Amino acid sequence: MKTEPMTCRLGCGACCIAPSISSPIPGMPNGKKAGERCIQLDERNLCKLFGDESRPKVCSDFSATFDICGSTNAEALALITELEQLT
Template sequence: MPQGKPAGTRCVQLDDNNLCRLFGDPRRPRVCLAFNFDADLCGSSRSEALQRIEELEQLT
């Protein structure tokens, strides 16, 4: 996404299993490389993680 990913927009690089198509690829954006699993952020379910990430996106 050359102009960046707007908050609330699904990344175009996610496949049907929500896995990054650029994982391990040098073209993967720096922001994604810096994004590590964090139990406080990810919570205990996919829906909880998406809710928390959406809240963070709205703040930035």
């Protein structure tokens, strides 16, 4: 599998839906459950907090790679969901 960083696909949003996030998110003080859409994900599947210091560290630290995000948005959602279930 390819693990080198890739350019994040704008409008994907899989990393803002599939995983659980235990740290506080503005508007979601208890984080979010796996499969729950982040309140900061807009209607175009773009993060409203991108580049903002209030964005959770776990989100800022996420690095899109082919083995996690695949080649399509649907594949990213499936792969991240599977990783969430395994951990």
